[in-house]
Amino acid sequence: MDEERNLVERGGGYVVLLIVTAVLFFGWRTGLVGGLGETEGQTAVSSTSSLATDSLAANAADQQPTFDFATGDLPVISDNSLDPNPNPHTFQGERPSHAFQMYVVKRGDTPNGIAERFGIKTETLLGGNPHLSQEASLLQTDMELVILPIDGVLHDVQPGDTLEGIAEEYDVAVEDIIAYADNHLEFPYRLYPETQIMVPGAVREVFVWTPPDLASVGGTSREGSGIKPLIVGTGTFQYPVGGRNFSQFYWYGHPAIDIALGEGSSVVAADTGTVTYAGWNVYGYGNLVVVNHGNGFETFYGHLSAISVTPGQIVYKGNVIGLSGNTGNSSGPHIHFEIRVNGVQDNPCWYLGCG
Numbered sequence: 001m002d003e004e005r006n007l008v009e010r011g012g013g014y015v016v017l018l019i020v021t022a023v024l025f026f027g028w029r030t031g032l033v034g035g036l037g038e039t040e041g042q043t044a045v046s047s048t049s050s051l052a053t054d055s056l057a058a059n060a061a062d063q064q065p066t067f068d069f070a071t072g073d074l075p076v077i078s079d080n081s082l083d084p085n086p087n088p089h090t091f092q093g094e095r096p097s098h099a100f101q102m103y104v105v106k107r108g109d110t111p112n113g114i115a116e117r118f119g120i121k122t123e124t125l126l127g128g129n130p131h132l133s134q135e136a137s138l139l140q141t142d143m144e145l146v147i148l149p150i151d152g153v154l155h156d157v158q159p160g161d162t163l164e165g166i167a168e169e170y171d172v173a174v175e176d177i178i179a180y181a182d183n184h185l186e187f188p189y190r191l192y193p194e195t196q197i198m199v200p201g202a203v204r205e206v207f208v209w210t211p212p213d214l215a216s217v218g219g220t221s222r223e224g225s226g227i228k229p230l231i232v233g234t235g236t237f238q239y240p241v242g243g244r245n246f247s248q249f250y251w252y253g254h255p256a257i258d259i260a261l262g263e264g265s266s267v268v269a270a271d272t273g274t275v276t277y278a279g280w281n282v283y284g285y286g287n288l289v290v291v292n293h294g295n296g297f298e299t300f301y302g303h304l305s306a307i308s309v310t311p312g313q314i315v316y317k318g319n320v321i322g323l324s325g326n327t328g329n330s331s332g333p334h335i336h337f338e339i340r341v342n343g344v345q346d347n348p349c350w351y352l353g354c355g
């Protein structure tokens with residue numbers, strides 16, 4: 001009996017199993033049971049999307065560089081995209097760095113002597129020392145001079161300066177300025193205010209003060225377009241002082257002669273003429289007398305301690321016009337004496353003989 005029941009139970013089990021199998025099979029065919037079908041569909045989709053991904057990756061590979069090097073070799077790319085204040089002036093050039101010798105002027109020094117000692121042109125003393133070209137008396141004892149290493153001008157860079165402008169100002173080639181190594185000029189040749197640029201071969205222009213003409217002095221009359229002086233000189237000149245102790249001769253930066261002598265010594269007119277200036281001069285001459293000789297010549301007498309003539313006054317050759325002194329830019333009592341021909345400073349020694 002046990003065996004029969006077992007058979008029946010076993011047979012019922014088969015039937016149940018058969019029914020379940022049949023239902024599953026039917027359901028699969030009609031889609032009522034979606035489990036298997038969905039799973040298979042997903043597999044298919046996922047397979048397709050995998051292909052699509054591969055295809056995109058292939059396209060991307062065409063457009064972007066492939067990085068197949070070791071991580072340690074990765075290039076460092078600075079990214080300042082988050083910088084709140086990006087600086088458009090990314091060029092940071094080197095600033096000029098010049099090395100100079102300094103020289104302290106001693107008693108008895110002459111510009112020519114100093115220049116010769118350092119192997120530069122006398123004009124180059126002006127190139128390194130701009131204040132000198134604005135003074136009527138050049139060298140003062142204990143004054144510190146910048147000695148440039150080569151002939152040229154040391155230019156103080158001003159805001160707005162350009163290389164082209166500087167080259168034009170000194171009449172030199174832009175390339176010569178760039179080529180000077182210590183200027184540290186690299187493309188795009190940025191200039192920095194408050195630095196100095198060496199301008200090789202340049203000569204600094206000398207400031208020339210011009211006295212008023214005879215018309216503004218008074219007591220003069222006009223004839224045609226010209227101005228008639230009150231008197232015409234002899235055309236020859238005598239020394240304005242008794243001494244011959246020259247402290248500075250004529251050169252580009254000092255178009256005059258300096259004669260050292262005790263303060264209060266008499267200074268006389270070198271030739272007959274009309275006084276056109278008698279007073280203080282702010283350009284370094286101190287107390288100054290200018291005489292116009294009516295023949296194209298003018299004479300200048302600087303650094304006086306006293307003046308004894310007035311503008312418009314006639315003076316004759318040898319008349320006292322004042323006393324020697326140490327006024328203005330002066331390194332000691334001396335007379336600064338200029339002879340100008342039609343406004344151009346000439347070497348007084350050519351007229352006086354300084355030997």
Ligand SMILES: [Zn+2]
Nearest residue numbers: 136137258336
């Ligand atoms: Zn002088």
